[in-house]
Amino acid sequence: MQSPINSQLPKRFWSQVQQGETPDVCWEWLALKYPQGYGLISIRDRNYRAHRLMYYDTYKVSIEKKLVMHLCNNPGCVNPKHLELGTAQDNTDYMMKCGRQKFGRVGSKPHRLLEPYRTHVISYLQQGVKAKDIAVYFGVSRSIIAYIRKQHREGLV
Numbered sequence: 001m002q003s004p005i006n007s008q009l010p011k012r013f014w015s016q017v018q019q020g021e022t023p024d025v026c027w028e029w030l031a032l033k034y035p036q037g038y039g040l041i042s043i044r045d046r047n048y049r050a051h052r053l054m055y056y057d058t059y060k061v062s063i064e065k066k067l068v069m070h071l072c073n074n075p076g077c078v079n080p081k082h083l084e085l086g087t088a089q090d091n092t093d094y095m096m097k098c099g100r101q102k103f104g105r106v107g108s109k110p111h112r113l114l115e116p117y118r119t120h121v122i123s124y125l126q127q128g129v130k131a132k133d134i135a136v137y138f139g140v141s142r143s144i145i146a147y148i149r150k151q152h153r154e155g156l157v
């Protein structure tokens with residue numbers, strides 16, 4: 001689709017967005033995607049999640065240390081109307097409400113992290129972010145991050 005006048009994103013970003021028939025349907029990201037389904041775009045050698053850039057570009061508010069959540073549950077969607085800023089806890093609550101807590105285990109394991117959350121943790125680890133900082137970001141203890149890293153190394157997630 002065409003780049004809006006006030007957009008600071010490159011034209012090639014917008015050329016990879018499929019706008020739906022009406023403004024309210026999902027806008028699909030046509031190019032590369034992360035394994036979790038989020039749109040991926042590289043700008044100056046850094047990879048970004050397309051929906052996060054879209055949120056920032058549209059609403060011009062800081063998304064640092066915040067999650068940009070999909071109200072439509074479609075990770076490949078970049079329609080700003082379907083995106084909402086939230087904390088990690090909001091995301092968990094929302095996923096629970098939607099019944100998507102596939103990996104939520106109660107009790108036995110030392111973590112309450114759910115699947116959408118965990119992929120973020122792994123991607124931060126892969127980007128070299130320290131476990132300590134990730135723990136602060138998500139408001140959880142370091143042992144949870146260490147546990148996820150261990151599971152990931154063992155190929156469990």
Ligand SMILES: [Zn+2]
Pocket residue numbers: 025026027072074077078079082
């Ligand atoms: Zn959508």
